[in-house]
Amino acid sequence: MFIFLHLRIEEEAIQREVISRGFKRVLIQTPEGLRPYIKELIEKLRKSGVTVLLSGNPCFGACNIALTEAEKLRADAIIHIGHSLMVSCGNTPVLYFDAMYTFPFEECLRKAEEQIKKAGRTVALFSNLQFVECLEAIRSILENWGLEVYIGRGTGVKYPGQVLGCNYTVPLNVESYVDFFLFVGDGSFHPLGLALLTNKRVLALNPVTCSLKDMSELKRRYLRRIYASIVKAREGKVFGVLVGLEPGQFRLELAEGVKKLIEATSREAYLIGFTHLDTGFLEAYTWIDVFVNTACPRLSIEDSERIAKPILNPAELLVALGLTSWEEYVGEYSET
Ligand code: SF4
Known part of the structure; x- marks a missing residue:
């Protein structure tokens, strides 16, 4: 539908x-x-x-x-x-x-009512900018169902409940009060990003398809894939550290720090600057074994599946270099 x-x-x-x-x-x-x-x-x-x-x-x-x-x-x-x-x-x-988009959320919520109620009694709502305006009305409906509803506030965003794929301060600020999170918006990037940062369940209500998805399976799949990438990266000799040159992605100090860490383990590392990156371009660096992403998390979460070589984020690199354990990285969530 x-x-x-x-x-x-x-x-x-x-x-x-x-x-x-x-x-x-x-x-x-x-x-x-x-x-x-x-x-x-x-x-x-x-x-x-x-x-x-x-x-x-x-x-x-x-x-x-x-x-x-x-x-x-x-x-x-x-x-x-x-x-x-x-x-x-x-x-x-x-x-x-x-x-901002508006959509007939009453209909979608009614369809998902049973699944939402089963997830718990307290929930935090979050969304990207395009759907954030609907959150207050959704809160009223859920409260009428008897749920306790939180809409967090955070830094670096304009509205309560709003997230960016690189900023989840809003839902994480209310994490300890809730049984689960409900994302309102399309695509898996934002709800999966939060699912990777919390052990609480994350449900995603897609207003385009009017469907509700539990992010647990996608999270498990991502962790399995990343675990395999980390194992492969341990054998790597030459690393490429990706530095996004767009104003909000530019983290040169982090990238330099990552490079030093890699070099301290007697491996080679090079910084690779880009404004718009297509993962296909990376494959031309045939002599680089592993990429480390310091720019937009979308590259690691969604695009990394498109190339055979590992693309790790800095936290995953620490696991590959033996500086953190896999269990520490995934927290209590260790189903791989
Ligand atoms: S870095 Fe990525 S997640 Fe963050 S604002 Fe830019 S595109 Fe969105």
């Missing part, structure tokens, strides 16, 4: 802000999923005498700001739609605007 989602972009607010700040030439940057919906906004800006430029590069998150494009295209400002501020950077002003 597929559900019709309604997307809301704050076109009037964007137009007002651009005009009031006197910007004459703006670059619009959005994730690919929102690009079909921005034509009306473009028309409004054009009618107000503003020259509109469009970013053609991929846009995966708030970490990824089109500063180079804006500078080269001589834009006065970047209109970044669909993510909230993560890091302040560059000389070009960046204006952030939400894009």
Whole structure:
């Protein structure tokens, strides 16, 4: 069953802000999923005498700001739609605007009611920016069912209940109060990311398919795969340390530290900088045995399956180098 989602972009607010700040030439940057919906906004800006430029590069998150494009295209400002501020950077002003979906969540919740009630009595809700607006209404429904509901607050995000794939402070702040977590949004990346950080159950309500998924099996599969990668990495002689150059992914100190740790075990290590990484490009480094990812966790969680060589995160590298045990890494969760 597929559900019709309604997307809301704050076109009037964007137009007002651009005009009031006197910007004459703006670059619009959005994730690919929102690009079909921005034509009306473009028309409004054009009618107000503003020259509109469009970013053609991929846009995966708030970490990824089109500063180079804006500078080269001589834009006065970047209109970044669909993510909230993560890091302040560059000389070009960046204006952030939400894009939120609404969906008939009552219907989806009714379908999932039995499974949700079975998971426990206390729950924390979390979501990515696109669905965070629905959380309060979902809270009311769950409370009517007799559940105790928490929506945490955290750092580095704009709304209560909001997570990024690299920031789970919101749900983790209320972890000790709840029996389980309920994610509202599409895709497995965000709920799996939390499942890897907690021993509590994580359920994911997908508003697009109107279905509920328990993340336990995906977590088990990820841990099995990573365990195999760690075993393989122990034999590695040459390591490539991936350094994301996007403003919100750039962790050079961490990458340098990782390189030193590897070299201290008499192995070779090289830093590899990138802005947009396709795992296929890594395979051309045929003489590198293992990659260590210090950039976006999506690369380790979702994309690493696409290449045969191990891609570990820094914590997994410590296990491969024998500096931490596997049991410490997975905590009490040791079903592999
Ligand atoms: S680093 Fe990855 S998870 Fe974090 S904001 Fe960027 S795209 Fe999202």
